[in-house]
Amino acid sequence: xxxxxxxxxxxxxxxxxxxxxxxxxxxxxxxxxxxxxxxxxxxxxxxxxxxxxxxxxxxxxxxxxxxxxxxxxxxxxxxxxxxxxxxxxxxxxxxxxxxxxxxxxxxxxxxxxxxxxxxxxxxxxxxxxxxxxxxxxxxxxxxxxxxxxxxxxxxxxxxxxxxxxxxxxxxxxxxxxxxxxxxxxxxxxxxxxxxxxxxxxxxxxxxxxxxxxxxxxxxxxxxxxxxxxxxxxxxxxxxxxxxxxxxxxxxxxxxxxxxxxxxxxxxxxxxxxxxxxxxxxxxxxxxxxxxxxxxxxxxxxxxxxxxxxxxxxxxxxxxxxxxxxxxxxxxxxxxxxxxxxxxxxxxxxxxxxxxxxxxxxxxxxxxxxxxxxxxxxxxxxxxxxxxxxxxxxxxxxxxxxxxxxxxxxxxxxxxxxxxxxxxxxxxxxxxxxxxxxxxxxxxxxxxxxxxxxxxxxxxxxxxxxxxxxxxxxxxxxxxxxxxxxxxxxxxxxxxxxxxxxxxxxxxxxxxxxxxxxxxxxxxxxxxxxxxxxxxxxxxxxxxxxxxxxxxxxxxxxxxxxxxxxxxxxxxxxxxxxxxxxxxxxxxxxxxxxxxxxxxxxxxxxxxxxxxxxxxxxxxxxxxxxxxxxxxxxxxxxxxxxxxxxxxxxxxxxxxxxxxxxxxxxxxxxxx
Amino acid sequence: xxxxxxxxxxxxxxxxxxxxxxxxxxxxxxxxxxxxxxxxxxxxxxxxxxxxxxxxxxxxxxxxxxxxxxxxxxxxxxxxxxxxxxxxxxxxxxxxxxxxxxxxxxxxxxxxxxxxxxxxxxxxxxxxxxxxxxxxxxxxxxxxxxxx
Numbered sequence: 001x002x003x004x005x006x007x008x009x010x011x012x013x014x015x016x017x018x019x020x021x022x023x024x025x026x027x028x029x030x031x032x033x034x035x036x037x038x039x040x041x042x043x044x045x046x047x048x049x050x051x052x053x054x055x056x057x058x059x060x061x062x063x064x065x066x067x068x069x070x071x072x073x074x075x076x077x078x079x080x081x082x083x084x085x086x087x088x089x090x091x092x093x094x095x096x097x098x099x100x101x102x103x104x105x106x107x108x109x110x111x112x113x114x115x116x117x118x119x120x121x122x123x124x125x126x127x128x129x130x131x132x133x134x135x136x137x138x139x140x141x142x143x144x145x146x147x148x149x150x151x152x153x154x155x156x157x158x159x160x161x162x163x164x165x166x167x168x169x170x171x172x173x174x175x176x177x178x179x180x181x182x183x184x185x186x187x188x189x190x191x192x193x194x195x196x197x198x199x200x201x202x203x204x205x206x207x208x209x210x211x212x213x214x215x216x217x218x219x220x221x222x223x224x225x226x227x228x229x230x231x232x233x234x235x236x237x238x239x240x241x242x243x244x245x246x247x248x249x250x251x252x253x254x255x256x257x258x259x260x261x262x263x264x265x266x267x268x269x270x271x272x273x274x275x276x277x278x279x280x281x282x283x284x285x286x287x288x289x290x291x292x293x294x295x296x297x298x299x300x301x302x303x304x305x306x307x308x309x310x311x312x313x314x315x316x317x318x319x320x321x322x323x324x325x326x327x328x329x330x331x332x333x334x335x336x337x338x339x340x341x342x343x344x345x346x347x348x349x350x351x352x353x354x355x356x357x358x359x360x361x362x363x364x365x366x367x368x369x370x371x372x373x374x375x376x377x378x379x380x381x382x383x384x385x386x387x388x389x390x391x392x393x394x395x396x397x398x399x400x401x402x403x404x405x406x407x408x409x410x411x412x413x414x415x416x417x418x419x420x421x422x423x424x425x426x427x428x429x430x431x432x433x434x435x436x437x438x439x440x441x442x443x444x445x446x447x448x449x450x451x452x453x454x455x456x457x458x459x460x461x462x463x464x465x466x467x468x469x470x471x472x473x474x475x476x477x478x479x480x481x482x483x484x485x486x487x488x489x490x491x492x493x494x495x496x497x498x499x500x501x502x503x504x505x506x507x508x509x510x511x512x513x514x515x516x517x518x519x520x521x522x523x524x525x526x527x528x529x530x531x532x533x534x535x536x537x538x539x540x541x542x543x544x545x546x547x548x549x550x551x552x553x554x555x556x557x558x559x560x561x562x563x564x565x566x567x568x569x570x571x572x573x574x575x576x577x578x579x580x581x582x583x584x585x586x587x588x589x590x591x592x593x594x595x596x597x598x599x600x601x602x603x604x605x606x607x608x609x610x611x612x613x614x615x616x617x618x619x620x621x622x623x624x625x626x627x628x629x630x631x632x633x634x635x636x637x638x639x640x641x642x643x644x645x646x647x648x649x650x651x652x653x654x655x656x657x658x659x660x661x662x663x664x665x666x667x668x669x670x671x
Numbered sequence: 672x673x674x675x676x677x678x679x680x681x682x683x684x685x686x687x688x689x690x691x692x693x694x695x696x697x698x699x700x701x702x703x704x705x706x707x708x709x710x711x712x713x714x715x716x717x718x719x720x721x722x723x724x725x726x727x728x729x730x731x732x733x734x735x736x737x738x739x740x741x742x743x744x745x746x747x748x749x750x751x752x753x754x755x756x757x758x759x760x761x762x763x764x765x766x767x768x769x770x771x772x773x774x775x776x777x778x779x780x781x782x783x784x785x786x787x788x789x790x791x792x793x794x795x796x797x798x799x800x801x802x803x804x805x806x807x808x809x810x811x812x813x814x815x816x817x818x819x
Contacts, residue, residue, distance in 0.1 A: 344680040356685055360692040367700060382707040382803060384725060386774075389703035393696050400688075519759050521739050580763040599760035600737075608740060608760055 003068055003147040006056040010147075013049040014137040016042055020130030024123035028196065036123035040111045043126050046133060047104035054101045057146055058088050066157050069150040070094060076159040076576050078547040086170040087160045092294045093146035095173060099290060100136050102174070102181040103129065110185060110210070116641060117206055124192035125185075132184055135317050143310040159547065159576035168228035176221030176248055180286035182214020183255060187283035190276045191325055194332040201339075204265040204275060209635040211262060211279075212493070215255045216631030222248050223624035231584060236517070236595050236612045238620055241390040246369040247289035250362050254282040257358035259631070260351050263490075268413055270339035270348055274355070277329060284322040285362070291318070297373065343415040350408040357401050364393045395452075402456035402505065405498055406463030410470075424470070428462035435462070443514050443615070453509025460502035464495050489637040497630025504623030510616035519599065523606045531613035533594060534558045535567075540607070548572040550583070553607065555596050557587065564594070569609075571598045593617045705774060709807055714751040718777055726753060726783055727772040727803070735767055746771060746783070748807065757785040764790040 020042035027035025057070075061084045066072040074087040074094070089098040107129050114122050140146070163169075189207040192198075225248065230238045239245060258278040265275045291297070291314045342348035368385040376382055406428060410421055436455035440446035472483045516531045527536040538554040550572040557564040567585035574581060584597035592615045599608030707725040708718040718724055731745035731752055740759060744767075745752040755773050765771060765788065773785035 341678075342681075344677050344684065349681055349684070352681070352685060353688060356688050357692065360689065360696065364696040364700075367696065371700075382725075384705045384707070384774075385700070385703060386705055389699050392699035392703060396695055397692060519740055582763055602737065602739075610760055 002056055002060060002065070003149060006053045006147045007141075007145065009049045009053040009056070010137060010141055013046050013053070014134060014141065016046040016049065017130045017134035017137055020046060021127050021134055024130075025127040025195070028120040028123045028127075031120075033119065036119050039123045039126035039130075042130065043104075043107040043111045046130070047108045050097075050100050050104045050133075053147075054088075054097055057094065057097060058085060061085060061087050064157070066155075067150055067153045068146075069148040070146045072150050072154055072157045074158070074160050076157040076547065078575070079157075079160055079165075080546055082167070082170055083160055083165050086164065086173075089173045089177075090160050090164050093140065093144045093148075095177075095290075095294050096136060096140050096144055097146050098174065099177050099181060100133060100140070102177045103133055103136070103184060105178075106181055106185055106210075107133070113641060120196065121189075121192060121198065121203070121206070124195055125188045128188035128191045128195075129184060132188075132321070135321070139313050139317060143313055156576075159574065162548070162572070162574040162577065162579050162581045163232060165547075165574075166228055166232050168224050168231070172221060172224040172228055175217055175224060177290075179214050179216075179218025179221050179255075180248075180251060180290060182210065182217055183251060183279075183283040183286050185210040185214065186258065186279040187325070190279035191328065194276065194325075194328050197332065197335060201265055201269045201272065204262055204272075205640065207279070208259075208262050208266055209637070209640040211255070211259055212631045212635035215252075215259055216628040216635065218248070218252050218255060219624055219628040219631065222252060223621050223628070226624075227621055230617075231586060236584070236597070236610070236614065238511075238617065241368070241387045243369050243373075244293050246365050247292045250365050250369070251282055251285040251289055253358050253362035253365065254278060254285050257355045257362070258282050260358075261355050264348055264351050265339070268340045268342070268348060270342060271352070271355075272336040272339045273329075273333040276333060276336065278355075278359075280322075280325045280329060284318075284325075285366075287318060287321060292369075340414075342413070345411070345418050346416050347408060347411040347413045350404050350411055354401060354404055354408065357397050361394065361397045364397075365390070395449075399452065399456065402460060402501070405501065406459050409467055409494065409498070410463065425463060425466060428459065428466045432458035432462045443510070445513070447513055450509050450513035453505055453512070457502045457505035457509065460498055460505070464499055464502070467495065488639075490634040493630040493632070493634030493637075495630070496633060497627045500623040500626025500628075500630060502623070503619045503626060507616045507619030507621075507623060511614050511620070514615045515617075516613045518611050520609055520611065521602060521606050522609045523604070528609075528611060530611045531592070531615075532559055533564065533613060535594075535596065535609075535611050537607070537609065540605075543570070545572065547576065548574045548581070551598070551601075553596075553598055553609070555585070555609070557594055567594065567596045569596045569598045571601075588618060590618065591616060707803075709803070710746055710748045710751040710753045711807070713753045713777065713783070720777060723774060723776055723786075725772055725774045726755070726785075727770070728753075730765070730767050730769060730771050732767045746773065753783050754781070755783045755785050757788055761788055762790045766790075 020039060023035045024039035024042070027033065027038070057068075059065075060068050060071050061075055062081065064071070064075065064077050064084075066075075070091060070093050071087075074090040075084050079087070087094070089095045107126060110122075110129070111126065117125075186207050189203050189210070193203040222245075225245065226238050229240065229245075230236065258275065261271045261275045261278055264271045295310065295314055297311075368389055372383050372385060406425065407421060410424060432455055435458035436451050437446060439454050439458075440451055443450075471487060472480070476483050478486065518528060518530050520526075520528045522528065522537045524537055524539055527534050529535070534557070536556045536558070538556050541552050541554070543550050543552045550570040552568050552570045555567045555569065557567060565587040567587060569585040570583040572581045572583055573579070582597050582599075584595060586596075587594040592613055595610075595612035595614060597610045599610055601607055705723055705725055706719075707727060710726065710728050712718060713726060718726075726746055728746040728748045731747045734743075734745035734752075736743045742757045742759075742761060744755055744757075746755055747753075755775075757773070757775075769790065772789045773783060774787040774789070775783055775785035777783050
């Protein structure tokens with residue numbers, strides 16, 4: 001009964017989505033207000049129906065209802081409850097449903113927080129999202145139905161992939177999808193602007209908080225994925241340039257370019273058509289990422305051949321969405337115009353350079369990820385592109401980005417003077433060079449790569465300090481608390497996110513250069529020393545988990561004869577699938593992680609043990625967290641939700657008072 | 672400078688940055704591509720000397736030898752075998768008789784020195800390269816030229 005109910009809910013949702021996609025759009029074209037007003041309730045109804053389907057599927061996982069094929073494939077009675085819930089998105093069909101639920105959540109939020117948006121724009125935007133939902137619903141119902149029955153009902157399920165049985169994996173996919181799907185709002189605004197032929201820059205203002213919010217979620221999602229890889233895969237790396245990771249990184253790069261170009265469009269009215277194109281690209285890459293990861297095409301391009309219907313649908317859907325929106329763009333974008341002019345040295349030109357670099361970075365990831373798949377699909381041989389390629393590309397691309405990150409926020413819009421900026425940043429430059437060399441000296445070794453990375457980090461931090469000093473320091477006549485309150489949230493968010501990049505760069509440089517790794521053979525009682533810490537294997541014991549059996553090692557860590565911690569790495573075998581798994585033990589710290597994982601047992605009771613000391617590795621994720629918080633802070637600015645005066649709706653951003661962009665203090669403080 | 676001159680400066684800067692970045696990417700791409708070879712191809716001396724490549728196939732049953740941290744095993748496509756040496760911890764799903772992909776260089780003594788050994792996350796999953804090597808050998812055809 002339950003599965004049929006779920007399926008019916010999805011069918012009804014499809015009907016509602018089709019209504020939402022057509023009537024409001026027609027209404028907006030013909031000025032038919034009642035039809036336009038349909039967009040909001042349609043979005044709400046669709047959200048209710050899809051959420052119902054999602055809850056029903058989750059309920060089937062909780063009740064161990066193995067009469068559902070999907071539940072039988074991804075769950076088991078001995079699986080703990082949290083992982084049974086995570087099983088809802090542990091496979092292809094369920095993750096599509098999760099994607100759709102997220103989309104409905106964003107639609108509902110847009111329908112709710114949109115009082116300042118004119119009805120025709122909202123109607124078009126929700127209609128575009130309705131079409132996306134319709135496409136996904138059709139795909140699910142036609143090829144990947146999570147409510148498919150299994151006859152006869154098996155006594156127990158096939159269990160969730162043990163790699164996914166980790167707390168990080170429970171929340172990683174929902175956050176990642178929140179980010180992926182969030183870009184659909186930016187996409188819908190952009191397409192709606194193209195359809196409506198709206199020539200102003202108001203859409204940039206409406207789109208901005210949504211894009212920042214989506215970007216924050218995506219950042220958090222990638223952060224968790226990376227932390228999961230670090231703790232679960234047992235190799236101690238935090239990024240592998242694996243196609244699955246690249247699939248989430250490409251929309252992030254495009255999204256980062258988008259939030260920067262949106263700033264220019266909103267404040268200055270420039271880059272209009274470029275911003276629209278980036279919004280289309282960011283969402284297209286989100287779609288591509290979803291399908292790359294979940295269609296099985298990455299493990300083998302011939303996975304499509306096992307279910308040609310699915311592969312064909314995906315290809316057609318991608319072609320329709322990406323091709324259709326690009327065609328619309330080619331037709332309408334020339335109308336958007338070039339926007340405001342700016343000088344060769346100005347904040348605009350620096351943000352333009354930022355965009356060029358991010359787009360090239362994104363394209364290089366795309367090339368490295370898709371080219372091997374393409375060659376294979378065409379039968380031209382098998383190649384792979386590994387981390388050396390991405391490392392060789394990213395360092396030279398990101399170094400100028402880091403440099404610009406220090407200069408850009410201090411440059412004035414429209415026209416800036418290089419000598420003035422250089423004068424204001426002279427202390428930041430000096431401090432950052434000294435700090436980079438000093439940190440290398442303290443860590444014991446000064447290398448070119450480490451110095452470059454540390455310098456980038458210190459440069460960003462020092463320029464933020466300079467920026468804040470000039471905004472809040474004695475040059476500002478207002479009382480200190482008022483000065484702080486006068487800082488607009490988007491500016492604070494930007495500074496926090498940039499500081500996050502500094503923390504990230506610091507963590508990466510420290511780990512890459514100064515980590516120590518050792519694979520050793522250990523018997524009970526043996527010790528080994530890594531980075532001043534002595535690791536002693538005190539004993540081995542068998543432990544039984546809810547759905548696995550494990551050998552657990554007890555490894556005591558001491559430093560200068562004082563106990564530091566007791567680590568318990570495990571080698572598990574999951575009972576249902578018989579899969580072995582390495583569970584690393586990590587002692588987290590602000591300045592270093594101690595990481596121990598068990599390799600293989602050897603003859604005579606010895607084990608191969610991998611011992612790492614990773615300095616400042618948590619700064620990598622701390623930095624990502626700061627970036628995400630910065631994005632959230634920027635998105636939360638109340639001004640984005642304020643109703644604009646009627647006259648501003650058609651005016652170019654040129655006419656907007658400069659106070660809105662929060663650069664007025666700095667312009668005044670400049671020598 | 673005239674507005675037109677300034678605009679030209681912006682255009683030149685952007686095009687220059689773009690061109691430089693693209694050249695960097697393509698160069699890095701070309702020098703870091705890793706090609707794949709099957710044991711039969713390695714036996715026929717088609718694999719490059721002094722350059723990393725991937726070798727895929729099955730771990731020959733009974734060939735695994737461990738001495739402390741160093742491991743030796745044979746990778747087979749059921750027709751030919753290539754001896755492989757590796758230092759370190761093998762992945763969880765590495766097993767005799769199962770698919771494997773090793774990345775490294777072929778030594779002068781004909782032993783493949785692996786710097787990385789991959790076996791994937793799923794018990795039933797055959798690394799694509801390993802599957803391809805077996806399919807090729809099974810078809811009895813001479814190894815297909817891998818694109819350069």
